[in-house]
Amino acid sequence: MTSAEKTITLAHGAGGGAMHGLIDGLFLSAFGDMPLLQKEDQARLPLAGLQARGDRLALTTDSFVVSPLEFPGGDIGKLAVCGTLNDLAVGGAVPLYLSAAFIIEEGLPLALLERLVGSMAEAARQAGVTIVTGDTKVVERGMADKLFINTTGVGVIPAGLSLSVAAARPGDRVLINGHVGDHGAAVMLAREELGLEGKLASDCAALHTLIQPVLAQCAGVRCLRDATRGGLGGVLNEMAEASSVEIRLNEQDLPIRPQTQALCELLGLEPLLLANEGLAAMVIAPEQAEQALALWHAHPLGRHARIIGEVRAPASPGRLSLLGPYGGARLLEVPHGLQLPRIC
Structure with a gap:
């Protein structure tokens, strides 16, 4: 990714130098967590210590298509982190990891993408979770609306905790x-x-x-x-x-x-x-x-x-x-x- 590039092009999703420049210069620079920096096709996460924190894993996935991408109080990047973490939290899970997949429309301004990715990284940092793997796709103009993000979250549910939408009782x-x-x-x-x-x-x-x-x-x-x-x-x-x-x-x-x-x-x-x-x-x-x-x-x-x-x-x-x-x-x-x- 060079300073001369002002918008996303199809080359940024083609698997060549432009895509690697985008990943290295933007996503890895912003998120910068060790599983991502290993550049493998999967995140390799330690199991040691998880059993001491709980007896079940919680997994949730969500996609974000909000319009406009930026709004008072947030943006699609912050929303993608918080929305997925909240789905874990209301099940009683302690959030640990996130994945992030980006579907980007050709022509999206790079400066806007940088702001949104930076907001996403900051939201994850403040929440104490790690973005451990991800994906980037670029589609032609008119095939999406600027940017869609999918996130998947993993957390640990403490032993003995059981919440259910069907558990409400009279008097509660x-x-x-x-x-x-x-x-x-x-x-x-x-x-x-x-x-x-x-x-x-x-x-x-x-x-x-x-x-x-x-x-x-x-x-x-x-x-x-x-x-x-x-x-x-x-x-x-x-x-x-x-x-x-x-x-x-x-x-x-x-x-x-x-x-x-x-x-x-x-x-x-x-x-x-x-x-x-x-x-x-x-x-x-x-x-x-x-x-x-x-x-x-x-x-x-x-x-x-x-x-x-x-x-x-x-x-x-x-x-x-x-x-x-x-x-x-x-x-x-x-x-x-x-x-x-x-x-x-």
Whole structure:
């Protein structure tokens, strides 16, 4: 990769000198971890010590196609790291390793790619995980939309820990760690075609350091999910259906920023169905709810944590309901399609 090159060309994916220059000069320079520097076709990871940390491996994979690539509070690189780590964290796993595969459209500015890769490397460094292997493909103009990233994460689940979307019980409490819908609202505002302005930022963040202390000290945690596509309403509907219970939220307890609420009212959207990228929903035994809340309040990502509802045993289970300020309840169902495509 030379300073004269300003954009990605098909040569960067052809297996020759241009591709090796891109890999060595950009990806290896940014990520720079030993398994990558060995330049093998696979990452070679030590097994020693893993059994002492847990009794199961957790594996997850995710693809990121967000538009625009950069938005207030994050970008596709940071999102690819945090989103995959959060899928591990809500299963109780301690994240260890990531892979990263890039599908790049011909013509992508190299300066933009450098920023996104640098953001990805910084997010991994801050989260304490290693990017150990990867892949790069370049496709012709019009065959993709600038850049897509796929990441796979590996973690270790501590012995004796068992979380399940089907484990919610009547009487349990529902907690979240922050504001609802920030990511979806921020990405909407960043899309030029909407012609809207605002000061919202995505909540994109890696949640494992928020979650692990609660799991270590509160044996009553039943379910954990990160509220991404489909938002908080989507994951709680999933929990209610899998557990054959009703989950009832108090609308007055939901932390929604006024800007997000105003945007949703303008566009006719439901805030609880907007995507988040730094919001965890936890169902926990009632006697440990306050302890878990205090642990979250002590963490920077949990300063705005709240208990927002409870699990009930209804006549017709498998639903999410919201109790309004005047005592009336309404059902919140997941729509057939997405409120907003290309959100992550």
